[in-house]
Amino acid sequence: MYREQPADLPGAVLWTRAVPSTVQPARVLPDGCLDLIWSSRAGLLVAGPDTVAQVAHSAPGERYVGLRLPPGVGPAVFGVPACDLRDQRVPLAALWPRALVSEIADRVAAGAAGAVLTSVAAGRLRRAGGPDPMATALVGWLAAGEPVGVVAARVGLGARHLHRRCQALFGYGPKTLARILRMGGALDLARSGVPLAEVAARSGYADQAHLTREVRDLAGVPPTALLRAG
Structure with missing residues (x-):
């Protein structure tokens, strides 16, 4: 539906x-x-x-x-x-x-x-003159797992300024955005049939237990429940 x-x-x-x-x-x-x-x-x-x-x-x-x-x-x-x-x-x-x-x-x-x-x-x-050109770059770097300090240096902003910019663009700071983007990528891999242990390793989690904790924190249920629901 x-x-x-x-x-x-x-x-x-x-x-x-x-x-x-x-x-x-x-x-x-x-x-x-x-x-x-x-x-x-x-x-x-x-x-x-x-x-x-x-x-x-x-x-x-x-x-x-x-x-x-x-x-x-x-x-x-x-x-x-x-x-x-x-x-x-x-x-x-x-x-x-x-x-x-x-x-x-x-x-x-x-x-x-x-x-x-x-x-x-x-x-x-x-x-509005188009979207903020920094948004795409920030999403790309954070989704790739770049540390927040490295991302801030790349765009020439201090940590606080980057946090404010991310709040305005995405609704939350860069660390939260990075967690959300990583979860989304991990779930895409899992839905394609990749085993969860391999998903965790490829997505930058310490192990499958770490992946499960992060998904439960953000989604309210573990990844297995999301996969069952489709």
């Missing part, structure tokens, strides 16, 4: 979810991203960056269309620092003028919700 595909916006993902009549809560893992979401029940929403997994409770029959923006891009689209939205789901009308949100809702109701959300986000991004 959940599907995703690349969006017509570099690095973004379009996803849809239809909630069955027998509702199963959905576990949403932290990923450093902000999402622009349309819900058939709640309308237009913004999902901020999560520090831990959120268990989403939906109504039977509820439908969603979402645009997941790459890490660091959301602040340019929504016009607020990512840390202001951390661990929150807020109505889009709390961030943008109500008349604009109403116009977008009418366009979504007319059909092709995914295309509308993508077009709106792309337009906002253009008017």
Whole structure:
């Protein structure tokens, strides 16, 4: 009942979810991203960056269309620092003028919700002058396991300045972002069939027990439970 595909916006993902009549809560893992979401029940929403997994409770029959923006891009689209939205789901009308949100809702109701959300986000991004160019580099280095001190030196920032920059771009500091990115990469490996012990070694964890502790801390359940759930 959940599907995703690349969006017509570099690095973004379009996803849809239809909630069955027998509702199963959905576990949403932290990923450093902000999402622009349309819900058939709640309308237009913004999902901020999560520090831990959120268990989403939906109504039977509820439908969603979402645009997941790459890490660091959301602040340019929504016009607020990512840390202001951390661990929150807020109505889009709390961030943008109500008349604009109403116009977008009418366009979504007319059909092709995914295309509308993508077009709106792309337009906002253009008017903002594009995403912060540092975001992609930071994500790449931290996902590769570079120490925070090395990353700070590469971008010419002190540790405190880098922390503030990451808070604004991603919703949390570089160490938390690195943990979240590493977990995401590890779970991708595990879902491809790589044994967990090998996943731990290839992803920079001390051992499988370390991987399990980190996933449980961030996702609320061990990796085996996530893999069983698909």
